[in-house]
Amino acid sequence: xxxxxxxxxxxxxxxxxxxxxxxxxxxxxxxxxxxxxxxxxxxxxxxxxxxxxxxxxxxxxxxxxxxxxxxxxxxxxxxxxxxxxxxxxxxxxxxxxxxxxxxxxxxxxxxxxxxxxxxxxxxxxxxxxxxxxxxxxxxxxxxxxxxxxxxxxxxxxxxxxxxxxxxxxxxxxxxxxxxxxxxxxxxxxxxxxxxxxxxxxxxxxxxxxxxxxxxxxxxxxxxxxxxxxxxxxxxxxxxxxxxxxxxxxxxxxxxxxxxxxxxxxxxxxxxxxxxxxxxxxxxxxxxxxxxxxxxxxxxxxxxxxxxxxxxxxxxxxxxxxxxxxxx
Amino acid sequence: xxxxxxxxxxxxxxxxxxxxxxxxxxxxxxxxxxxxxxxxxxxxxxxxxxxxxxxxxxxxxxxxxxxxxxxxxxxxxxxxxxxxxxxxxxxxxxxxxxxxxxxxxxxxxxxxxxxxxxxxxxxxxxxxxxxxxxxxxxxxxxxxxxxxxxxxxxxxxxxxxxxxxxxxxxxxxxxxxxxxxxxxxxxxxxxxxxxxxxxxxxxxxxxxxxxxxxxxxxxxxxxxxxxxxxxxxxxxxxxxxxxxxxxxxxx
Ligand SMILES: Nc1ncnc2c1ncn2[C@@H]1O[C@H](COP(=O)(O)OP(=O)(O)OP(=O)(O)O)[C@@H](O)[C@H]1O
Ligand SMILES: [Mg+2]
Numbered sequence: 001x002x003x004x005x006x007x008x009x010x011x012x013x014x015x016x017x018x019x020x021x022x023x024x025x026x027x028x029x030x031x032x033x034x035x036x037x038x039x040x041x042x043x044x045x046x047x048x049x050x051x052x053x054x055x056x057x058x059x060x061x062x063x064x065x066x067x068x069x070x071x072x073x074x075x076x077x078x079x080x081x082x083x084x085x086x087x088x089x090x091x092x093x094x095x096x097x098x099x100x101x102x103x104x105x106x107x108x109x110x111x112x113x114x115x116x117x118x119x120x121x122x123x124x125x126x127x128x129x130x131x132x133x134x135x136x137x138x139x140x141x142x143x144x145x146x147x148x149x150x151x152x153x154x155x156x157x158x159x160x161x162x163x164x165x166x167x168x169x170x171x172x173x174x175x176x177x178x179x180x181x182x183x184x185x186x187x188x189x190x191x192x193x194x195x196x197x198x199x200x201x202x203x204x205x206x207x208x209x210x211x212x213x214x215x216x217x218x219x220x221x222x223x224x225x226x227x228x229x230x231x232x233x234x235x236x237x238x239x240x241x242x243x244x245x246x247x248x249x250x251x252x253x254x255x256x257x258x259x260x261x262x263x264x265x266x267x268x269x270x271x272x273x274x275x276x277x278x279x280x281x282x283x284x285x286x287x288x289x290x291x292x293x294x295x296x297x298x299x300x301x302x303x304x305x306x307x308x309x310x311x312x313x314x315x316x317x318x319x320x321x322x323x324x325x326x327x
Numbered sequence: 328x329x330x331x332x333x334x335x336x337x338x339x340x341x342x343x344x345x346x347x348x349x350x351x352x353x354x355x356x357x358x359x360x361x362x363x364x365x366x367x368x369x370x371x372x373x374x375x376x377x378x379x380x381x382x383x384x385x386x387x388x389x390x391x392x393x394x395x396x397x398x399x400x401x402x403x404x405x406x407x408x409x410x411x412x413x414x415x416x417x418x419x420x421x422x423x424x425x426x427x428x429x430x431x432x433x434x435x436x437x438x439x440x441x442x443x444x445x446x447x448x449x450x451x452x453x454x455x456x457x458x459x460x461x462x463x464x465x466x467x468x469x470x471x472x473x474x475x476x477x478x479x480x481x482x483x484x485x486x487x488x489x490x491x492x493x494x495x496x497x498x499x500x501x502x503x504x505x506x507x508x509x510x511x512x513x514x515x516x517x518x519x520x521x522x523x524x525x526x527x528x529x530x531x532x533x534x535x536x537x538x539x540x541x542x543x544x545x546x547x548x549x550x551x552x553x554x555x556x557x558x559x560x561x562x563x564x565x566x567x568x569x570x571x572x573x574x575x576x577x578x
Binding site for chain 2: 188191192194195196197198199200202203206207209210211212213214215216217221224
């Protein structure tokens with residue numbers, strides 16, 4: 001077995017073992033921490049598809065994270081107040097059902113990614129970064145000035161949304177749900193990385209002229225990657241809102257976009273488990289150092305600097321070295 | 328089916344004050360190797376770029392297989408059957424040799440939007456890739472990273488990827504560059520056989536190769552075609568000798 005596969009398996013097992021131990025030891029806070037980790041990792045898995053495989057440095061993924069969050073907030077708030085979202089031309093009611101919320105979250109963030117991608121992918125490099133950032137800021141200020149859903153104060157949901165057959169209020173059950181979704185997303189990503197699409201997308205990152213010369217248009221590859229990426233990050237946003245039972249414009253902020261980038265870079269760009277490792281480091285630093293000092297971001301910055309300077313493949317690259325497929 | 332597969336009509340390209348191509352017209356016929364020679368900076372690569380679609384001409388048109396392809400982008404022209412090799416190797420450097428070849432086969436086949444099946448286990452694509460790598464003698468290094476290859480091997484891989492595309496015509500920009508005497512001779516033999524599969528528009532500085540291979544030669548000087556004809560006629564052409572070849576350079 002390849003060293004990286006082994007490492008990935010260990011990470012996945014550890015992420016299950018710690019909350020299980022916490023459950024036995026009756027430490028619900030640790031379970032919540034692990035849940036947060038799994039959800040943030042999922043957001044990073046989404047970004048990794050665009051940034052890692054596609055080379056698209058998006059500083060606007062908070063848009064999708066936020067749309068996912070607000071999809072949950074809007075639907076659930078209407079359901080808890082028994083008012084429909086709209087009754088014309090058709091009646092649309094709120095819902096407390098997670099699967100429905102997830103579909104809406106992914107659909108809405110996919111559409112947003114399609115629109116943003118179609119415009120911004122005509123540029124590249126620093127222009128692309130700036131355009132995605134600008135879209136992020138647009139959504140942020142829109143959310144702040146939209147009084148119907150709490151404006152700047154955000155929106156609280158009193159009871160966590162439901163999933164058939166589970167008690168989502170039980171931390172370990174909600175964790176299991178998030179964990180299963182993360183595992184599913186990682187499995188799909190692993191397949192995608194080895195697929196025809198994945199090969200062409202990565203090749204377009206390394207050399208767009210080469211891909212064009214064999215008859216494949218990089219723009220279409222990147223647009224599809226961007227949409228899929230936005231959908232995964234949107235799903236993570238919906239889960240994140242459900243974890244906190246709260247959404248606010250902060251989910252749309254550029255700091256959120258930056259944090260998701262940090263997960264990917266810390267763990268290892270384009271590495272399957274990069275975002276998981278990166279999110280783990282982030283959550284652990286935040287937990288242990290955040291308790292000691294308000295300025296824990298300084299330490300995060302130091303770790304990030306170290307990784308960028310000394311470990312080009314991120315933490316995973318540092319542990320298992322460069323990855324080349326040999327078949 | 329007409330004789331002429333590729334028809335370049337009056338192409339002009341300017342970069343600021345530099346006119347890289349001026350009213351260039353030439354044709355590529357089925358079954359032939361048409362060599363394009365000329366001094367450094369004559370506009371050869373610029374012309375290839377406009378035929379392949381990566382550069383847009385200021386005037387003129389490119390006709391391929393009976394259609395005006397001037398408005399098509401590079402990818403569409405490649406799908407129409409134009410395969411190009413670059414003067415400076417242009418490959419996915421972090422990937423393996425085999426992956427680059429499979430990418431070529433994938434581009435030619437289409438159906439790129441497949442997200443689940445392992446592309447490297449696609450036996451049809453692998454077979455195409457393997458055959459191409461075998462033909463240029465790279466199968467032994469199929470699992471090597473392109474970044475670890477020698478310069479000459481990269482040149483060969485450029486050609487192999489073009490082969491995987493099963494094109495109707497090849498555009499080759501100095502495939503022998505930097506190959507050394509033995510490598511050039513091998514490549515010459517190889518291209519000689521290739522013309523049966525598809526005609527080649529061959530940009531080359533290696534005059535031994537050009538005169539050994541070409542059915543016709545065009546000479547580009549300062550962006551203009553100053554002569555087109557059979558190798559012997561070109562060799563004797565006074566303007567060509569004066570403008571470019573220099574008496575001693577002629578074999
Ligand atoms: N992108 C560009 N911008 C500006 N000038 C360019 C550009 N590309 C080429 N040129 C100029 O156009 C002219 C033709 O260049 P080109 O590369 O086509 O020559 P070439 O015949 O391929 O030369 P060589 O034998 O050295 O490869 C040169 O004067 C070159 O400097
Ligand atoms: Mg050139």
